Amino acid sequence: MLRQYELVEKVRSYDPEADEDLLNKAYVFSMKAHGTQLRASGDPYFSHPIEVAGLLTDLKLDDETIATAILHDTIEDTLATPEHIEKLFGANVARLVDGVTKLSKIEALTENERAAENLRKFLLAMSDDIRVLLVKLADRLHNMRTLHFIKNEEKRRRIARETMDIYAPLAERIGMYEFMKEMQTLAFRELEPEAYASITKRLEQLQEGGGDRIARISSGVKMLLSRAGLDAEVTGREKHPYSIWRKMAERHISFEQLSDVMAFRAILPDTESCYQALGIIHQRWPMVPGRFKDYISTPKRNGYRSLHTSVIHNEKVRIEIQIRSREMHAQAEYGYAAHWAYKADIHEPVAQTAWIQDLVEILEHAESPEELLEHTRMAMYQDRIFAFTPKGELIQLPKGATPVDFAYAVHTNLGDQAVGAKVRHKSRSLCG
C-alpha cells in the first residue's frame, strides 16, 4: 500500500500543480472513516481505496480523481455523509464520489446478454463525468485482484461473471485495454479454472523455447524489411489467456492450431510500403491459408485499416502480423484513453488530463460510423428512464413514462391489476 507521502509524491511527479492539501486531507479522512474495518484478505479496509488511487496514478489522473478514489467507499461503507465530503473537499470531488457511490449501488443481474447490455448502457449514461467511470473501473480491477480472498465460491463467481459481462466491456469501450485484459484474465481464472490452467501452462511451455521469442521474431521481421529498404517499426505481444480461449472456442480449434498466440505489428511510412512489406513477408514465410485480410483496400465499417496475415514462422510457429502505415495506426488508436495515457509525456504536466477531455469530445462528437452509432445510442439513453423490478431486473422506459407503464412493462397482469405506486418511497399516482 502506498504511504501518504508516496501517493502525494507520485501525483506531484506528473502534475506539479496538484493540490497537495486535498490529497493529504482525503488520505487522512478515509483512513479515519474506515477505521478498523477489514477486507476479506485481512488487510485494513483502508488499503483498498489507496490501491485504487494508486492504479489511477498510473494513468496520471488529476488530483480530484485521485481524491475521489481515496474517498470512493466512504459514503457507502462509513458514517461519512455527502454534505461532509462537500464541505471538506469541494463540490467537484463530492459530485464525483456521489457518482461512484451511485454506480456501486446498482446490483448487476446479468443472467442474460440483454440485461448485461442494458446495464452497460446504464452505467455509461450515469457516468456523465467520465472520471466517475474510471474510478469505478479501477475499483473493480482491485476487487478482482483480491477476489481469491473471498471464501464463498458462489459470490466469487458472481463477481467474476459481472466483471466479464459488464466491466471488462466497459473498459474496452473507453479504450482501457490494460484494465480490460487484466479483468478478463482474473475473471477467466475464476470462471474456467481448468481452461485457464491449461492455457497458461501452454504459454509457459512456449516461452521455455527461448525466453525472448517475441523480441527475437520482432527484430527478425524488422531486419528482413530493412534489407529491402523499408523502415519499419515492429512490435510483438503474446495474446492473453482469455482471448486465446475465446478464439479456440469460437473456431473450435486446439491450442496448436491457433495461429495468433503471438501477434506482431509492423508500422510503415505509407500505404505503398505496407503492400511491399506484405510481399516480402509472404516470400520469406508461407502464409496460413484463409487468414489474410486486406482492410486497406476494404476498410472495416468503423474505418479501421490494416493488412492482417498469419505466416508459419521458423520452428513451425504460426504468428499473426498486422501491417499498417503510421497514419492508419494513429487512426486505429485514436479515441482510446489508454493510448493517450501511456504516451503522455511525463515532462509535459499539462498533458495528463488532456486525454480525458479528448475522450469526452469523442463521446460527444463521434466521427466514424461506429462511434456515431454508439454516440446516438448514448444520446438515446438520456431520453430513457431506468427502473428496477423488485428482483433487480432493469426495465427501460421512455422519458415521461408513468408507474402504470412500468407495471405493464413487467407483466400485462400487473398492469391490469396495479392500484397504486411508490416512487422513491413516496406514494405517487399511477399515471403521473
Ligand code: MN
Ligand atoms: Mn471500492
